[in-house]
Amino acid sequence: xxxxxxxxxxxxxxxxxxxxxxxxxxxxxxxxxxxxxxxxxxxxxxxxxxxxxxxxxxxxxxxxxxxxxxxxxxxxxxxxxxxxxxxxxxxxxxxxxxxxxxxxxxxxxxxxxxxxxxxxxxxxxxxxxxxxxxxxxxxxxxxxxxxxxxxxxxxxxxxxxxxxxxxxxxxxxxxxxxxxxxxxxxxxxxxxxxxxxxxxxxxxxxxxxxxxxxxxxxxxxxxxxxxxxxxxxxxxxxxxxxxx
Numbered sequence: 020x021x022x023x024x025x026x027x028x029x030x031x032x033x034x035x036x037x038x039x040x041x042x043x044x045x046x047x048x049x050x051x052x053x054x055x056x057x058x059x060x061x062x063x064x065x066x067x068x069x070x071x072x073x074x075x076x077x078x079x080x081x082x083x084x085x086x087x088x089x090x091x092x093x094x095x096x097x098x099x100x101x102x103x104x105x106x107x108x109x110x111x112x113x114x115x116x117x118x119x120x121x122x123x124x125x126x127x128x129x130x131x132x133x134x135x136x137x138x139x140x141x142x143x144x145x146x147x148x149x150x151x152x153x154x155x156x157x158x159x160x161x162x163x164x165x166x167x168x169x170x171x172x173x174x175x176x177x178x179x180x181x182x183x184x185x186x187x188x189x190x191x192x193x194x195x196x197x198x199x200x201x202x203x204x205x206x207x208x209x210x211x212x213x214x215x216x217x218x219x220x221x222x223x224x225x226x227x228x229x230x231x232x233x234x235x236x237x238x239x240x241x242x243x244x245x246x247x248x249x250x251x252x253x254x255x256x257x258x259x260x261x262x263x
Contacts, residue, residue, distance in 0.1 A: 023100070047088075054079070060076070072089065074098070080263055085098035128153075152197070161175050167195045172186065184263075186262055188260060193228050195236075197222065203223055222237075223238065236250075244263070
């Protein structure tokens, strides 16, 4: 597996101890990838030997995630991953991509009626006031259920009906309405393309009150990881929440 666009052709990469990285990187990872373990950290320098980026590879929920940071430790983006065959012969990725979905067919989407009984039964018993909106399944057969109960929630449940985690996505009691990708503010697409290159759009919802749209929540898959990202009504990024 390769991380794409880590550095330029004339740049130099060297391993670096995690303890030598800017403290802001550790703070970011702890806040956004709770429970992660470090796989590798790399310092990237230019021809003058000045540091231009740090690359950190972590394991999160058993899957690798590569992240780029500035010399000051400010998050830049999640690096796109590709399998070896996907970077040969000029092909951007094979059909479906190494992580599925990149052909736009969303093979991980699950109809609400097709959620296994043991999963849906656990969910309805544990969260009886939630209304299911969307469901997907991960490669390790964890079901991600998106629901509303005044606010949005993402609940991860194993195929055996065991709770993995539950994440409250937003904090605004509102009416939530599904939004097509093409109907989202242009700024959202611009941010996603820059920050999560190679991402796959899954689902989006707007939070509305009588005055109009308050904010948007967009669910995407970036390589091995599913995220919920919040944006304000103008499409300005607010917060990213890794789900699974």
